Amino acid sequence: MIDLGLGGKRAVVSGAGLIPERAGHGRLTAVRLAEAGATVACIDLDAGRAEGTAEAIAGSGGKAIPIVADMTDSNEVERALDEAEAGLGGIDVCVDIIGKATWDQAQDTTDADWDWTLANNLNHVFYLFRGAGRRMVEQGTGGSMVALSSVDGITASAFHAPYGAAKAGVISLVRTFADELGHWGIRVNCVAPGNVGHGSQAQPAGQFDTNGINPLAAPRPMDIANAVLLFSSDLTERVTGQVLSVDGGATIHSLWDIRRETIPDYRQY
Ligand SMILES: NC(=O)c1ccc[n+]([C@@H]2O[C@H](COP(=O)([O-])OP(=O)(O)OC[C@H]3O[C@@H](n4cnc5c(N)ncnc54)[C@H](O)[C@@H]3O)[C@@H](O)[C@H]2O)c1
Structure with missing residues (x-):
């Protein structure tokens, strides 16, 4: 048996709720961390969603506490981290799931959409990692933090420019932290x-x-949760500042649309 090193660890998942029509990365990530032995503080804007994930974990024998907070507000982030620290007895793993795009041509994007998208995709990562980082340093036992960016932060992001810029910002923040x-x-x-x-x-x-x-089948939510689990675990003990694209190979897909049946015969030239 390979030990992921997460038994007895104290994990925070920000945006841990499940909205059925959305991807569900928060719920699945929290559940996977609990399955690996961590106790999970499930933070969400919505009380029912925070409690839903905590109950799902408890229902399958894991340990979790729900915490309600709006993580786009830095004071709320500090309060949520204080509650998590008190409830768990410390913080070893901290995951930020929250994010959502607005859609429009760049030249038609309003100031309000720009500000909303930055607040809901980038600001909270800074608030959360700043607060969790301070607490982990004080704790003195190391730790792991993981954020969700997007392939849109790596490639261009037509019709959702603020989202792409914010997700590229997440990658930069992760490297700096x-x-x-x-x-x-x-x-x-x-x-x-x-x-x-x-x-x-x-x-x-x-x-x-x-x-x-x-080129490979498109990723499923469980593939994203497993990638977060990997970074949270001791299997990546010497890995930091990295971006793992879980995208079915979308970002390495050939630009030239060459297929097996239409491979050009270079010998004829
Ligand atoms: N769905 C995709 O195909 C895709 C692709 C690339 C990246 N992503 C990224 O994956 C992440 C998760 O996406 P999802 O669809 O699972 O998320 P989601 O929209 O379902 O949100 C997860 C949880 O976060 C909570 N939340 C939202 N705002 C909050 C706030 N201010 N404070 C506290 N909690 C808040 C919601 O209530 C929800 O329970 C996002 O960062 C998204 O940008 C998704």
Whole structure:
């Protein structure tokens, strides 16, 4: 048996609730951490969603506490971290799940949409990692922090410019926190999901179904949760400041649309 090193660890998941029509990364990540032996503080804006995830964990024999907070407000973040620290007895793992895009052409994007998107994708990562980082340094036992970026923070992001800029900002923040906190044994990494659609575990229809975007089958929510679990675990004890794209290969897909049946015969030139 491989030990992930998460038994008895104290984990915070920000955005731990489940909205059925969305991807569900928060719920699944919290559940996976609990399955690996961590006690999980499930933070969410919505009380029912925070409690729903905590109950799902308790229902399968794990340990969790719900915490309600709006993580776009730095005072609320500090209060939520205080509650998590008090409830868990410390913080070893800290995961930020929250994020959502607005859609428009860049030149039609309003100031309000820009500000909202930055607040809901980037600001909270800074508030959370700043607060958790301070607490982990004081605790003196190292730790792991993981944020969710997006492949849109790596490639261009047509029709959702603020989201792409914010998710690229998440990658930069992760690298800076990783550099500054490594001295205290605190690792900071980032998972960049490709499009997982609407949270269906069955997606795609067939095990190996691909499409014009994905050379491998598109990722499922559980693939994102497993990547967060990997970075949270001792298996990546010497990995920090990294971005793991979980995208079915979308970002390495050939630009030239060359297929097996149409490989050019270079010998004829
Ligand atoms: N769905 C995809 O295909 C995809 C692709 C790339 C990246 N992502 C990223 O994955 C992440 C998770 O996406 P999802 O669809 O599972 O999330 P989601 O929209 O379902 O949100 C997860 C939870 O966060 C909570 N939340 C939202 N705002 C909050 C706030 N201010 N304070 C506290 N809690 C808050 C929600 O109540 C919800 O329970 C996001 O960062 C998203 O940008 C998703």
